[in-house]
Amino acid sequence: MENNFLFYFQEGINNHKKGNINEALISFDKCLSINPIDEEALINRGLMKYILKSYTSALNDYTKAIEINCQNNNAYYNRALCYKELSKYDDALSDLNIIKDSDPDYLDLDEEIKTITSILNNKPFPFHINFDSMQYSHIPALDFFERGKLKASNNNCISAIVDFNNAISLDSSNAEFFYERAICKFNLCNFLDAFDDFSESIKLGNSQAKYMFEKTKTKISENRSSLDKGNELIGLNKFNEAIKEFDKLISLFHQEDPNHFFIIDGVGYPSQEVLDAFVYRAYSKDQLNLFADAIEDYDFVLSCFREYADVYNSRATSKYALKDHEGALNDFTLAINYDNENPKYYINRGTVYFSLGRKDLARSDWEKASEFGDLQAVNLIISHF
DSSP: OHHHHHHHHHHHHHHHHTTOHHHHHHHHHHHHHHOTTOHHHHHHHHHHHHHTTOHHHHHHHHHHHHHHOTTOHHHHHHHHHHHHHTTOHHHHHHHHHHHHHHOTTSTTHHHHHHHHHHHHHTOOOSSOEEETTEEEOSOHHHHHHHHHHHHHHTTOHHHHHHHHHHHHHHOTTOHHHHHHHHHHHHHTTOHHHHHHHHHHHHHTTOTTHHHHHHHHHHHHHHHHHHHHHHHHHHHTTOHHHHHHHHHHHHHHHHTTOTTSEEEETTEEEEOHHHHHHHHHHHHHHHHTTOHHHHHHHHHHHHHHOTTOHHHHHHHHHHHHHTTOHHHHHHHHHHHHHHOTTOHHHHHHHHHHHHHTTOHHHHHHHHHHHHTTTOHHHHHHHHHHO
16 A cells, blocks of 8 residues: 555656646545545645645645644645635735744745735735836735736736736726726636626726627627527437537537637636536436446546536446446545535445445445435435345
8 A cells, every 4th residue: 555655646746747737636636545644645735736726625635734744834835825815814824924933934935924914904015026127016906907917918817817806805996907807707718707897897987898798798698509509408308419519519629719718838628618518418428328428528527627526426427337336436435525515426326335235335325415304315224224
């Protein structure tokens, strides 16, 4: 087991160095399934989640690492960065001050403390932000806004949105802040959120936003068309026809139509509409007993968004149909890890356990589901025990 742990740990480090973040995350998951209290594995998994912008989940890993070793400054620093991204500035400052007490020269600790203190005090940054010989020394909201615009002009929309979020958290009455954030979201094909921001910008008096508001509304309508038709066909049990509708939207992603994908670190990711099309297409394939094909679609969705509990549940069901019982158990467990309050996942995993003769584990899962008031779970316990 120790050799397996070291193998997966090094595999995770190597994948991280190569920029294969999702693969690295899987490697560290495997490490922690072997030894759930290894602080370095927790910190590294937390870092992968942070890179993937799963800040709350990353924060939980760092907290566990701190519970294991309360003197691990790396865990405190990384957790502080998560708190910062979640706008929990008091908690971030508290973690940074813990580091300062034991290692005042740690990395760029002083600059982080100054930045967060400035945000908390709503005062100008105590230092200038330099970009291409440009200096910004306005109030914090404008600092974030100007930096966000600069990032957006360099097509770094993801990072720009973070700055616009900070600007809006400090001043939610500025129409321009919402407008620029909406433009970034539109460019990332996140049309639903862009629609909300354009709407807010108009409410705050920005007439310039009206054109983009209408354009975004049209995009939402266009992209929902194939999805709506496909779902209507699913409702009529016309699964082959539904698949053809979803294929239309997915083909635009494969053709690299810029309206249906966006780029992060050189990698193309589908828009939400395309992602939904993959999920619904996989469901349609399941209904036609094309389980292997469905699993391929589920695999793609999970390669883009790992914390999609319901897709793990669906993939597990497909694997179970193919008699891949261990694969099904692993996926049901992942679904529970990402959403531990859904009784359906416990019922399904319990059903697999029961089919394998592992009745104690089946009963445990069904009892857990019954705690959420699920009558199906209660009936399963009554019927089988």
